[in-house]
Each structure stands twice: as structure tokens, then as C-alpha cells.
Amino acid sequence: MKPHAExxxxxxxDGCVRLVGHIHGHPAEGEWRLLLTRxxxxxxxxxxxxxxxxxxxxxxxxxxxxxxxxxxAELGVGVEEWDIHLTDGxxxxxxxxxxxxxxxxxxxxxxPEQRVRDIGVRPYYTVKDNLSLExxxxxxx
Numbered sequence: 698m699k700p701h702a703e704x705x706x707x708x709x710x711d712g713c714v715r716l717v718g719h720i721h722g723h724p725a726e727g728e729w730r731l732l733l734t735r736x737x738x739x740x741x742x743x744x745x746x747x748x749x750x751x752x753x754x755x756x757x758x759x760x761x762x763x764x765x766x767x768x769x770a771e772l773g774v775g776v777e778e779w780d781i782h783l784t785d786g787x788x789x790x791x792x793x794x795x796x797x798x799x800x801x802x803x804x805x806x807x808x809p810e811q812r813v814r815d816i817g818v819r820p821y822y823t824v825k826d827n828l829s830l831e832x833x834x835x836x837x838x
Contacts, residue, residue, distance in 0.1 A: 704794045709760075710809075731781065733780070737778070764832060
């Protein structure tokens with residue numbers, strides 16, 4: 698299995714999405730950050746500090762920042778997706794949950810949405826069991 702950021706906990710509340718996990722398959726030395734990359738505009742990125750102790754990491758993604766960055770596009774009513782990585786500046790490890798033998802998390806694990814003005818932000822698992830953020834503009838879903 699290729700190196701990745703194995704997510705063990707996702708806490709979407711109080712204006713943040715808190716992530717806890719382990720660095721799998723890569724040395725955990727150095728300074729690490731949580732990196733969000735807008736899927737439709739890969740040049741648009743947001744990053745936040747991650748605390749690493751041993752191979753365990755944790756960090757928070759502020760929902761207001763993601764909503765504000767999403768609002769810069771001419772979306773109308775639509776969906777934007779942000780992929781989550783853990784990076785030390787040299788390598789980007791995709792955040793996901795693969796070591797628990799539960800496949801198809803996209804249909805099983807549903808996280809609550811947090812709203813900032815007219816934008817709803819929620820974490821979700823992709824079809825490959827990676828963790829991403831969905832930003833939905835318009836009315837609450």
C-alpha cells in the first residue's frame with residue numbers, strides 16, 4: 698500500500714473540521730501541514746499547521762476559510778470539492794482511511810454540514826476512500 702495519511706477521526710463542528718490520524722508508510726520527521734487543493738482549480742490551495750508526535754497527526758481546517766475561497770468562483774448553485782493531503786513540503790500524502798477493511802465509505806459514512814452564509818461545507822469519503830471536503834452553494838441540502 699502506498700504511503701498516505703490514514704484518518705482515524707473526523708470531527709466537523711464548531712466552525713472547523715478536526716482531523717486525527719497516522720502517517721502510514723513514510724517517515725514522520727519534520728514539520729507537517731494539512732493541505733487543501735481545490736479539485737477544479739489545482740493551483741488554489743489552502744494549508745494549515747498539523748501537529749505530529751511520533752507518527753500521529755492532528756489538525757483543523759477552518760470552514761470559513763474554505764467557504765470564502767469557494768465563494769471566489771462564479772458558481773451560482775453548485776458544488777466544489779477540495780482534496781485533503783498531509784505535506785512536509787516535499788511529499789504530499791493523500792488523506793484517507795484504508796486500513797480498516799471497510800470499503801465504500803462514501804455510501805456508509807455521512808458527516809454533518811456546517812454552513813457559512815450560503816455555503817455548506819462537509820467532509821466526505823470519495824469512491825477510493827480518500828477524504829475530501831464538499832462545498833455546496835445555495836440553499837441548505
